[in-house]
Amino acid sequence: MASKIYDSASAALDGLLTDGMTLAAGGFGLCGIPENLIAAIRDAGTKDLTVYSNNAGVDDFGLGVLLQTRQVKKMCSSYVGENDEFMRQYLAGELEIEFNPQGTLAERMRAGGCGIPGFYTKTGVGTQVAEGKEHKDFDGETYILERGIVADLAIVKAWKADETGNCIFRKTARNFNPPAAMCGKICVMEVEEIVPNGTLDGDHIHLPGIYVHRLIQGQHEKRIEQRTTRKKEA
Amino acid sequence: MASKIYDSASAALDGLLTDGMTLAAGGFGLCGIPENLIAAIRDAGTKDLTVYSNNAGVDDFGLGVLLQTRQVKKMCSSYVGENDEFMRQYLAGELEIEFNPQGTLAERMRAGGCGIPGFYTKTGVGTQVAEGKEHKDFDGETYILERGIVADLAIVKAWKADETGNCIFRKTARNFNPPAAMCGKICVMEVEEIVPNGTLDGDHIHLPGIYVHRLIQGQHEKRIEQRTTRKKEA
């Protein structure tokens, strides 16, 4: 099989970036984000991005980097606190935001990746989120129709992958990465370590290689957003 | 926490069985089926069951056992070959069958478990399966509405579980077990081995214990339906 493995984030993104494209990104806060791919997109200067991502990073890290360079036209997220530049651009009308409830966003990504163009949910009924959406009753309860997301490109981060792209995530760094990977027409994955085929147990794989089109081993800062600790018990 | 672990399949089902109830069962063919729980339901004699299960077992094993005792009123399945008694009861009008495409059935179970009462799919459009279902166009393509399944009881089988019901499946014996477990109002799980908490790696768990209400360690025949082999290379 032609190798999925590329030497660098820039090489892995070569030919995949176009102004105005839609992007799905994995990660929750700064946990499990595709740091290397974000940096490569910044360097490529791709403009007018619409980004599906639960969060928008912080000012100088994560997707915040692409906000600073004004490469993002619209964010579709559930939570964008922790980012002053975001707030500034939004309140100045320079950036669009579509708020999605977190679970709705995750399910929209999975649905898009699974060939499901729409599903009904109770989440958001009676709120701003429901405005303009189809309402339908099932068994006496009201639900709204939410659409599956198919993004031009998914950028995601895993812990380890074998050469065919089968990958495993580590603890809560899994988060949005699998649904984001699924919803990309093309998915580029960065991992901490590429291991030979045969290293990973087939029962441990969180995301089968079929979802991964290109793969790089990256360097990861893995910044902690809220360092909280307790006293060691004596 | 009150223990989820019961001594026997019958004990685990105590108080959960009522005539006319709906049941979701895991397994694919005879692989990964809840053998012990099926036997206990046979012994309990619960009648007029509606069963959501991909297959109906063979004549003397798997769900076929409940067909022989005439405990099943209706099957909702994708494939019921390999079962003469099923065919006989069906052609004689003694048994109802609702055929679901395999992927639609799996997704209906997952959806029901995930609070999604309905989703759209292309599968079955233009076929008998689409008759009487709502049709809707998304981006120029036609889809049909399928409903989430919520069953009164799910009976499933895993390989190992810890004391809180976190469980792992083995190879292709996973199949319908996770979605079936999710869609049960109550889920009773049988496993080959119950292990102490701390034995399973949190990243290896396929189905978190929140989905498992009662748990037994069973004896499993694990019958092979089609034994196929190749010659050993010299």
Add this chain to the structure above:
Amino acid sequence: MPWDRNQMAERAAQELEDGMYVNLGIGIPTLVANYTGDKDITLQSENGMLGMGPFPVEGDEDADVINAGKQTITELNRTAYFDSATSFGMIRGGKIAAAILGAMEVSENGDLANWMIPGKLVKGMGGAMDLVAGVGRVIVITDHNSKSGAAKLLKECTLPLTGKAVVDRIITNLGVFDVVEGGLRIVELAPDVTEAELREKTEATLVA
């Protein structure tokens, strides 16, 4: 004497039963975990963890183990991890027995507003809309009044809603209230808080 933050959390912990799966919001709700005593409560964190442990001791922080507030935490010997779609499947599917959340405003019919102040605070709802729509029981912990003294328990919310008719019980520094037909029923008052004082500080209809 009104309850302080910790007393409110302690009171909220009484709502939880042994064996429950629970989601705790950011802020005072997080403190509830300190008061569950002998009860075996399993905490779900919506970023993909069931069985959340305490904060790590210094030096043991792991960037890959955080809670929904992005704080470093630890795992237990029965922790399971999963992706966000699965996590909210659990929440939306009603598998979580209870959520304890903060509030900006609550209305007497159980509407909750806690995610946005138009033109001022634009952070987003995170997982709150999913939680209030999906979990078995929604318990709100909030100060009874805002810092400026304004009522937070209202006839109708003025801020954009997180969910409509979703709150079951409210715990404030002044007492405990259930959302019932016709308004809020007083379940309990904090020590030395009088019904007269409560009525003065509450806009929502109070019923006996």
Add this chain to the structure above:
Amino acid sequence: MPWDRNQMAERAAQELEDGMYVNLGIGIPTLVANYTGDKDITLQSENGMLGMGPFPVEGDEDADVINAGKQTITELNRTAYFDSATSFGMIRGGKIAAAILGAMEVSENGDLANWMIPGKLVKGMGGAMDLVAGVGRVIVITDHNSKSGAAKLLKECTLPLTGKAVVDRIITNLGVFDVVEGGLRIVELAPDVTEAELREKTEATLVA
């Protein structure tokens, strides 16, 4: 001379490209795996396996490792397992490049019937409806005519459909056909099969 089962499978294997993810149906399609040569094809089994290996040697059968035909198989060093909802998510979501399936009838506009004969054969569609609706390219392998000599490539199917306008290419013992505007286009004929013979044995409109 018409192709035999193995030659049909060999011809079908030419449809597959290096690196493809493919689903093979039960029967002749299963044989395609024997003819992929140097091409690295990853076989998906819809019961929850990506990277399907050959049958086990005797004594190595594992009841937990079966394919969608319920046959014992083996895993490879890059096999991944998953549940049925995920498996069909992959299929429905268009992640599988091609499916090779058997047929009872195919119509000239690409309708496929392969799951039911009313009143006689009631086995069910299994995963076939999902596959034809979801995968990138649907290739059918079938005898050109039934045992009684009846045409199987028809103007319209008479049996209940598995999918409407879903077939891209048909490989029979007599040749290879593409579903195009106006009917079936002859791509290739088996050795010594004449177009006249083909027309006689085909009900569907054949276009050049």
